[in-house]
Amino acid sequence: MAEYRPLKVRACDAEDVQILAALFQDGLFRCQDLEFDAQARTLTIRFNRFCHECEDAGQRVISALQVGQVLGLKSKGLVQAKDTQGQNSFYMLLDMLLHTEGDDPELRLICAEDVELRLKIEEIDIIACDLSPPWRTKRPPQHDE
Numbered sequence: 001m002a003e004y005r006p007l008k009v010r011a012c013d014a015e016d017v018q019i020l021a022a023l024f025q026d027g028l029f030r031c032q033d034l035e036f037d038a039q040a041r042t043l044t045i046r047f048n049r050f051c052h053e054c055e056d057a058g059q060r061v062i063s064a065l066q067v068g069q070v071l072g073l074k075s076k077g078l079v080q081a082k083d084t085q086g087q088n089s090f091y092m093l094l095d096m097l098l099h100t101e102g103d104d105p106e107l108r109l110i111c112a113e114d115v116e117l118r119l120k121i122e123e124i125d126i127i128a129c130d131l132s133p134p135w136r137t138k139r140p141p142q143h144d145e
Contacts, residue, residue, distance in 0.1 A: 003055055003056075004051060004053075004054045004059065004061075004134050006061075006130040007023065007049075007061075007063060007128060007129055007130040008128075008129045008130070009127070009128045009129070010126070010127050010128075011124060011125075011126040011127075011128075012124055012125070013124055014098050014100070014124070016124070016126070017096055017098045017107070017124060017126065018096075020065070020096060020126060020128055021095050021096035021097075022052065023049070023052065023053065024047060024049055024063070024065060024093050024096070024128070025050070025093060025095065026049075026050040026052070026092060026093065026094075027048065027049045027050065027063070027092070027093045028047065028048040028090045028091065028092055028093075029045050029047050029048070029090070029091055029093070030089065030090055030091070031078055031079070033045055033046040033047070036070070036073050041068065041069055041070045041071065041122075042066055042067065042068050042070060043066070043067045043070050043073060043117075043119060044064060044065070045064070045065045046062065046064055046131075047062070047063045047064070047093070048060050048061075048062060048063075048090075049062070049063040049130070050137070050140065050141055051134055054134070056136075057140065058137055058140050059134040059136060059137065060134065060135060060137045061130045061133070061134040061135075062130070062131045062132035063128060063129065063130045063131060064128065064129055064131055065126065065127075065128045066126065066128070067107060067119055067121065067125070067126050068125035068126070068127075069121050069123050069125045070120070070121055070122075071104060071121060072119070073117065073118070073119055073120075074117075074118045075115075075116065075117050075118070076114070076115065076116045076118075077111075077113065077114050077115035077116065078115060091111045091112070091113070091115050092111055092112040092141070093109060093110070093111055094110050094111060094112055095109075095110045096108070096110070097110060098124070104120050104121060104122060105120075105121050105123070105124065106118060106121065107119045107121055107124075
């Protein structure tokens with residue numbers, strides 16, 4: 001483990017996507033943190049990213065992930081309405097899976113509670129960067145073994 005250094009990464013192949021998946025695992029986002037621009041063919045997501053790579057394993061940071069060359073976007077399980085307590089629903093990213101069979105690759109963002117984003121992409125073109133300094137979190141992610 002290392003001390004925190006701001007993330008600035010570009011993914012251009014399947015191995016790079018696996019690295020981003022590990023860095024963004026347990027990242028939290030809300031529906032209003034998603035911006036799909038069909039004309040620019042980009043999907044941008046603002047995450048509250050858990051810093052797995054840090055020595056101090058109890059830190060989060062605001063990060064952005066932008067996927068380029070997006071030809072289409074489908075979602076499953078996203079709820080855009082407010083939940084019963086009046087707070088916006090948060091979604092936790094569990095994994096990013098790349099499927100390259102067929103004409104166009106597909107990037108799947110798998111989230112907890114059976115939520116998923118499926119992006120039909122022309123090619124792998126993803127950038128990610130941290131936007132804030134890290135802070136201590138009171139709720140580190142809990143994983144069942």
